[in-house]
Amino acid sequence: MYRLTNSFPYLLNRVGVQMGELFSRRIAGYGVTLPMYRVMAALWEAGDQRLGDLAAMTTIEISTLSRLVGEMKRRGLVTRARLKDNGRTVAINLTPKGRSLVEELIPIAIRFEEVAVRDFPPKNISDLKTILAEIYESLKSLEPEIEEANKARKAAKSKA
Amino acid sequence: MYRLTNSFPYLLNRVGVQMGELFSRRIAGYGVTLPMYRVMAALWEAGDQRLGDLAAMTTIEISTLSRLVGEMKRRGLVTRARLKDNGRTVAINLTPKGRSLVEELIPIAIRFEEVAVRDFPPKNISDLKTILAEIYESLKSLEPEIEEANKARKAAKSKA
DNA sequence: GAACAATAATTGCATTTGCAAATATAGGTC
DNA sequence: GACCTATATTTGCAAATGCAATTATTGTTC
Numbered sequence: 001m002y003r004l005t006n007s008f009p010y011l012l013n014r015v016g017v018q019m020g021e022l023f024s025r026r027i028a029g030y031g032v033t034l035p036m037y038r039v040m041a042a043l044w045e046a047g048d049q050r051l052g053d054l055a056a057m058t059t060i061e062i063s064t065l066s067r068l069v070g071e072m073k074r075r076g077l078v079t080r081a082r083l084k085d086n087g088r089t090v091a092i093n094l095t096p097k098g099r100s101l102v103e104e105l106i107p108i109a110i111r112f113e114e115v116a117v118r119d120f121p122p123k124n125i126s127d128l129k130t131i132l133a134e135i136y137e138s139l140k141s142l143e144p145e146i147e148e149a150n151k152a153r154k155a156a157k158s159k160a
Numbered sequence: 161m162y163r164l165t166n167s168f169p170y171l172l173n174r175v176g177v178q179m180g181e182l183f184s185r186r187i188a189g190y191g192v193t194l195p196m197y198r199v200m201a202a203l204w205e206a207g208d209q210r211l212g213d214l215a216a217m218t219t220i221e222i223s224t225l226s227r228l229v230g231e232m233k234r235r236g237l238v239t240r241a242r243l244k245d246n247g248r249t250v251a252i253n254l255t256p257k258g259r260s261l262v263e264e265l266i267p268i269a270i271r272f273e274e275v276a277v278r279d280f281p282p283k284n285i286s287d288l289k290t291i292l293a294e295i296y297e298s299l300k301s302l303e304p305e306i307e308e309a310n311k312a313r314k315a316a317k318s319k320a
Numbered sequence: 321g322a323a324c325a326a327t328a329a330t331t332g333c334a335t336t337t338g339c340a341a342a343t344a345t346a347g348g349t350c
Numbered sequence: 351g352a353c354c355t356a357t358a359t360t361t362g363c364a365a366a367t368g369c370a371a372t373t374a375t376t377g378t379t380c
Binding site: 002003004005006007008009010011012013014015016017018019020022023025026028029038041042044045057059106109110112113115116117118119120124125127128129131132133134135136138139141142143145146149150 | 183279
C-alpha cells in the first residue's frame, strides 16, 4: 500500500524545506536570503558564471535568478557584466564584499550539515550523497515520457 | 575545502526541486498542481485532518495551505468544515472526486520513484529513507542555537 | 552582407507565497 | 458569567515566482 509519507520525494522535500527554513532564519541577521546565499556559495566555488549556468547550478529558475542577481548587484555582493567577446552572455562574480560575507556564512552551513548528519556513520552519508547525485542525473530519463503523456492527452482532447 | 555542490542540503534540494518540476509537468494535464497533489495524497493516507496537521504533514506553510484548500474545495476535490465539538478547528477530507483523481495520480508518483531509485539496491534506498526521516527529526535540535544567534546579534545591535 | 534562425538574458504580468494582523472559538480564573 | 489567555484558521498586503513575450547578440545561409 502506497504511503505518501514513505515516498522518497516526500521525505526528501520535507528535509529540504525544513533545512532551508532553519538556515534562512539563521542567516537573516546578515541581511541575506537563502537564495542569495546559494548564489554566493555557488560563485565562491566556481566564479565567473554565466546566468544560465548559475541557474542550472543552483536550480533557480532563470528569470527569478536574473532579478535576484540584479538585486545582489545593487547591494554590492556580485558583479554582472556582458562579455566583450560574446555580448549575449554575462559574467557574474562575487565582489570582495560578497566574498567576505559568504565566507562568514559557509561555516554556519557546515555547522548545520554536521548537526544533520552527526548520528550516522560518514560512510552512509557519503553513500547518500552519491545516490542523490546519481538520482539527479537519472531523472533526465523521465523527460521523454512526460512529453509523451502530455502529447497523448492533447491528441485525445483535440479528438473530443 | 567546502563545496556547495557537495553539501547535503544542496544535493537534496536539487533532487527535490527537479523531481517536483518533472512531476508537476507530468500531472498538469489532470488540472492539478504539485501542492494540490501533496494535499490529496496526504489526505488519501490519513483523512479527516485539521489544517495545522495537514500543514505539518505536507510542509506547506499554513496560510498558503488555507488558501490552497479553499481553492481545492471550490474545485470539488476536498471538503472543509468546522467541527461541531471544537469550532476552532476544521476537518478536511477528500471528496469522491478528489479520491478518484488522487488514485489516478499515485501510480504516476510510484512510477517516478521507481525510475529515481532503480539503479540502487533496495537496501540502500530503505536506509536512505530512514536516514532522511531521522535527519528531519534531528533538525529540531538546531532551533535553540538559531534563537540564540539572533538574540546575540540583536543585543549587539541595540548596544551600537 | 541581408535575412533568417539560434542562443542568452531580461521584463511584463498574473499567480503564488509568507509574514503579520485579524478573526473565531475554546478554556481557564476570579 | 465577564475577562483574559491560548489555540486554530483566515485574510491583508507586500514580495517573490514563473511563464511567455521581448530584447540583444551571435551564427548561418544564400
